[in-house]
Amino acid sequence: MDKIIEISFYLILLLMAVIVLLVYIFMHKRKTKVSEAKIEQAKEDGIHEPVSLYPVVDPYRCIGSGACITACPEVDILGLRNGKAAVINASHCIGHGACFKACPVEAISLWIGTEKRGVDLPHVSQNFETNVPGIFIAGELGGMGLIRNAVTQGKEAVQNIIKTLKKDTNADYDLIVVGAGPAGISATLAAKEANLKVLTLEQDTLGGTVFTFPRSKIVMTHPMDLPIYGKVKLRETNKTELLNLWNTVISENDIEIKENSKVESITAENDYFKVQTLNNEIYSGKTVLLAIGRRGTPRKLNVPGEWSEKVAYRLLEPEDISGKKIMIVGGGDSAVEAALMLADQNEVTLSYRSDAFARLKVKNKTLIQEAIDRQKVRVIFNSNVISIESTEILYKINGSDITMHEVNDLIYIFAGGELPTQFLKKTGILVNTKHGEAVLTHKK
Numbered sequence: 001m002d003k004i005i006e007i008s009f010y011l012i013l014l015l016m017a018v019i020v021l022l023v024y025i026f027m028h029k030r031k032t033k034v035s036e037a038k039i040e041q042a043k044e045d046g047i048h049e050p051v052s053l054y055p056v057v058d059p060y061r062c063i064g065s066g067a068c069i070t071a072c073p074e075v076d077i078l079g080l081r082n083g084k085a086a087v088i089n090a091s092h093c094i095g096h097g098a099c100f101k102a103c104p105v106e107a108i109s110l111w112i113g114t115e116k117r118g119v120d121l122p123h124v125s126q127n128f129e130t131n132v133p134g135i136f137i138a139g140e141l142g143g144m145g146l147i148r149n150a151v152t153q154g155k156e157a158v159q160n161i162i163k164t165l166k167k168d169t170n171a172d173y174d175l176i177v178v179g180a181g182p183a184g185i186s187a188t189l190a191a192k193e194a195n196l197k198v199l200t201l202e203q204d205t206l207g208g209t210v211f212t213f214p215r216s217k218i219v220m221t222h223p224m225d226l227p228i229y230g231k232v233k234l235r236e237t238n239k240t241e242l243l244n245l246w247n248t249v250i251s252e253n254d255i256e257i258k259e260n261s262k263v264e265s266i267t268a269e270n271d272y273f274k275v276q277t278l279n280n281e282i283y284s285g286k287t288v289l290l291a292i293g294r295r296g297t298p299r300k301l302n303v304p305g306e307w308s309e310k311v312a313y314r315l316l317e318p319e320d321i322s323g324k325k326i327m328i329v330g331g332g333d334s335a336v337e338a339a340l341m342l343a344d345q346n347e348v349t350l351s352y353r354s355d356a357f358a359r360l361k362v363k364n365k366t367l368i369q370e371a372i373d374r375q376k377v378r379v380i381f382n383s384n385v386i387s388i389e390s391t392e393i394l395y396k397i398n399g400s401d402i403t404m405h406e407v408n409d410l411i412y413i414f415a416g417g418e419l420p421t422q423f424l425k426k427t428g429i430l431v432n433t434k435h436g437e438a439v440l441t442h443k444k
Contacts, residue, residue: 053110053439054093055100057085061107071102075362091359097149109441113434120419121439123430128157128289129164132428134273135266136161136289139183141419147182147242148224154186154291155227161287162194169286171272173199176285178263178275180206184291185246189227192255199283200255201275203262203292206246228253266427292420299415301329305388310410318342325407327351327393329385330414332359336368338412343376349406350379351395385411 055068055078064083072078078099079088085107087093100108113119128136138157139150158175165174175191177184180202191198224232229249250257261277266288268274275283298313300306315338322345328335331352339350350368357365371377380395386403387394393408421431 053097053112054090055087055108056111056438057087058107058109059084061105062103063105063107065104067102067104068099068108071098073098092362106441109438111438113437117435119434120421120431121434122424123432127160128153129160130290130429132268134164134268134287135427135429136287137291137429138187138289139179139181139291140293141290150182150291151186151224151226154183154188154289155190155225157183157289158187158190158194158196161191161289162196164287165196166271166286169271171284171286173197173283173285175199175287175289176201176273176275176283177289177291178266179203179291179293180257180259181291181293184289185250186227187289187291188255188257189229189249189253192253193228198256199285200257201261201263201277201283202257202259205259206243206250206257263423268428293417298413298417301385301413301415303385303387305390306413308388308390310390310408311388312410312412313414315341315412319345321346321410324409325349326410326412327385327406327408328412328414330416331357332414332416333361333364335412335414336360336364338414339377340364340367340371343371348377350377351383351385352379352381353384355381 057068057078062084064080064085066080066085068085069078069080074092076088077090077093078085080086085099097110100110112121122137122141123131124137128138130137136157138153161175174196175187175198177187177191177198177200180188180200184200184202185206188198188200226232226245226249229245232245249255258281261279261281263275264278265276266273267276269284272284272286273288275285275288305311318338318341321342324346326342326346327349328339328342329351331350331354335350335352336357339348342348357368360368368377368379372379380397382398383395383404384397384399385393385395388408388411391407393406393411395404395406396402397404419431424431
């Protein structure tokens with residue numbers, strides 16, 4: 001009898017083990033099926049191809065823990081496929097690197113560019129130094145556009161600069177930072193914290209490209225560690241709040257930032273660098289950190305009438321514009337966000353050269369579709385503006401010979417920006433086109 005009970009006990013355990021195994025296999029296949037369906041849908045929607053920094057998973061190292069999926073604050077960037085992490089909607093990735101940091105076996109690296117889509121990037125080492133010794137790059141110019149990542153890079157770049165700083169160099173400053181955006185401000189604060197003599201030059205105003213964001217745009221969705229100040233716990237904030245924070249930290253620590261000082265040239269002078277601005281101001285520094293944006297020069301449409309006063313490339317105060325017929329050119333997040341903010345008080349038309357939105361954050365894609373459904377925003381896909389007149393805009397659809405006319409008061413162009421290649425080359429910095437290359441790995 002005892003033998004029967006013992007056998008029955010082991011049979012029950014075996015049955016339970018089989019059930020658990022079957023459930024695991026079922027869930028495994030279900031997750032794979034869901035991920036594969038999402039990947040196919042992403043390919044159909046044109047959002048599987050990455051447009052900026054994106055994760056690449058090493059299937060030989062991945063253990064399928066799902067930590068990267070849980071860590072990612074976006075939706076459906078990663079999923080499980082055959083027990084391994086796989087990229088689903090690559091174009092929705094904004095390069096925050098949470099998956100990269102969360103992977104317990106370092107199976108994820110962050111890449112930029114693909115075989116189909118090359119991305120121009122300056123030559124930068126793991127220590128943020130360019131091919132010109134003493135000149136460093138951090139932030140958007142080096143491929144890190146997200147504010148929190150740019151802040152981290154600015155701080156880390158200064159830590160590397162300190163290691164290479166020459167003490168006997170005859171220069172006015174230990175470090176000259178070019179650009180007062182997220183990376184530049186972080187670097188300036190880190191340099192001040194390290195008792196370096198630092199000067200920051202900004203071609204516009206404090207905040208760099210952040211200043212040009214629409215007032216209500218969310219510009220930071222995760223906490224960041226700001227030198228001198230410490231942990232910034234704001235998870236969602238707008239431009240004004242962020243700039244106020246930076247202004248407070250800068251004023252309290254006697255930090256020198258020269259606004260409206262666009263750098264014209266950087267030249268090596270013996271054992272230091274001479275930095276000259278368009279205002280013919282000349283400064284000397286032992287080292288230079290370039291923390292400028294990739295889109296300092298807005299990309300033009302190059303059509304007749306683009307010089308008109310009705311044309312703008314950034315939206316500063318949307319709440320002050322009302323009762324206008326507005327066309328916005330572009331299909332990225334900046335174009336869509338501008339359209340949504342202007343739609344309440346204006347008649348807004350969005351012109352996009354492709355047949356569908358392929359590069360939008362999930363939230364923006366949902367909001368623009370709702371606006372289209374409620375007829376608050378009109379979208380003209382496959383359209384290209386060919387001329388800008390005083391009271392109207394001329395455009396064509398799908399390269400048709402027929403010219404369409406649109407009555408118009410204002411036109412905002414969000415066609416991206418151009419890498420300051422000539423400035424970099426004049427400085428001696430190499431610029432390479434990346435067709436799929438890792439820019440961040442766990443190996444240092």
